[in-house]
Amino acid sequence: MRDLDHRVVGGYVVQGPAEASRNLTAIAHAVGGEERARAYGHGAGVLWLTGLSGSGKSTLAMALERQLFDRGYGVYVLDGDNVRGGLCRDLGFSAADRAENIRRVAETARLFADAGFVVISAFISPSREDRQRAREIVGPGFHEIHVKAGLEVCEARDPKGLYAKARAGEIASFTGISAPYEEPQAPDLTVDTAALSIPQGLALLTRYVEDRFGREAALGATG
Template identity: 55%
Template sequence: MTIQKIASTPDPSRNGAVIWMTGLSGAGKSTLANALFRWLDSIQEHSIILDGDLMRGGLNSDLGYTVEDRDENVRRIAHVAELFKQQGFIVIVALISPTFAQRANARKIIGEGFIEVFVNSPLSTCERRDRKGLYARARRGEIPNFTGVSSLYEEPLNPELILNTSSLSIEASVNKLIEVLGTSGFVQNRP
């Protein structure tokens, strides 16, 4: 299994949480996940990042990008997130998870402590940020089923938080994430 980062040892008697960041490729999910992780680590909160790109390099390397494979990708990551949550971690998931049904299934698997965050950025901004050239390749037909180009992204209807990363700084976005964690009672050690 590929896991990006873990901060120290958690307390399984304490409830964990799952910050489920969804949005287009290039919206800023991984950047925000890493920034939130650093902040949580600085206050000695136990956290882990489950990044969709990294998970596809390990646990989910056998999956493609068909609807069925994407459903399975989300299902597996949700179960891993739930396991870490049960051990008291704040789990930060950075995953496109493009459909209502996939995110609803993740919410069902994880249950209490699921916090859906829509990392919202216009497609044009995401394309500008794309250092790997994935959008250009998708537009040339080289990458089938690419979310936002040849595959639909269903924007969340009622997420707990919307972060417009084309207008909010990373710091402002992380502050909003911290606020949601605090309001929900998952972070007690706020500086």
């Protein structure tokens, strides 16, 4: 930095992410995942609900949260609209911003899962590449759940009026209209909300969670 007489009065070094990360050291927790599972009576992981807007992701996520909590689970929902109101409110809807949105959510979900929670993530997350990156971040506890409903069904529901705005050109890069949605090729579970009612979809999800994260599964996994 120079003053008005062009004399050097200071300077600084800009560190990018790569340089900064070299100065970080991961600290091991004093409580392990197996201990948490035994103490809480259930396993931990991330249910990643993906699907078009209007497919029923948020409705199912909140209903499942209530159901699991009532059964004694430590459970929390990360929802697209809620996250974009805080953690990701600086991001837009370009491909790069959407990818960063999913990365941040995956990192947050991983922390919740490390703490012993069952995390329910409800995001359109239209890109297979972004969802694969989320799986890599979370690790073995990641479960991709396709909340499936065709565009015609979702547009007919249009609970937030977003499809109407997208058709009118008021929303750019809207998934299903002016931006693509890449369906999961091999999801861990599909919940077809065009064929199933919300209670039926909830029952399917609850069975899935009980089979993989319930007390017997958790205690079996920890020996």
